[in-house]
Amino acid sequence: MANIVEIFPSLQGEGLYAGVSTLFIRFSGCNLNCSYCDTEDAREKKERFTVTKEDGSLLEFLNPVTPEKLVEILRENYDFTYYPQLALTGGEPLLHASFLKEFLPKLSYPGEVLLETNGTLPDKLNEVLNSVDIISQDFKLKPFIDEDCFALHREFLQIAARKKVYVKMVISPEVQDLEFNGAINEIALVNSKIPLILQPVMPINYSLDFLFQKQKMALKKLWDVRIIPQVHKLLQLK
Ligand SMILES: Nc1nc2[nH]cc(C(=O)O)c2c(=O)[nH]1
């Protein structure tokens, strides 16, 4: 059984696949507490979850949900043809790894399954690796979190690199070069071909110079470094 916050169709607003028509499942709960978190309500369990249908109307279902029920809800409410990607997000979806291990083979999604993860639960990733196609792994930097996640991020990325993977780093002018360089080195040690997406903290009420400076810094060690803001926020989508 899993606790869900919401299911909705939208454009992928973040990362390497920004712009792809995507069906999102947002799971409850998170093991981190980032200062820039824009899904605070996903951190706690909800009695019910909402399903936004293709025509924009809303349905409500009771938590927790079984894998069978979730498959039924998706099949009844969406034509998967229109969503080349299914995104699993949160919160931290890997807190539901054993659920996902049952659910994803039952669903057998015809498109690609993309996992949006904070990259700190390597053992859980191992459990679901065979059932996902793409991994969007965050690298969490100071000053946005108190913990040092680099060792976990490295271990996680080594596993994720067996699939299609990219790293997403939320940055602002407050991120120090030393911290940033440390993260770049971790990625380069796993594979310098792994794409890195620099995602500026929203709202952008600061000069963009630091973004280009950080991109250049990263390009010394990595082949593919992109600056991509949250497209869904620019377009005022969910
Ligand atoms: N449109 C849209 N794209 C997204 N990509 C990642 C999201 C997330 O909250 O994890 C997200 C989201 O909340 N909305």
Ligand code: SF4
């Ligand atoms: S990992 Fe994601 S969901 Fe969890 S606190 Fe950080 S930004 Fe929010």
Ligand SMILES: [Mg+2]
């Ligand atoms: Mg979001």
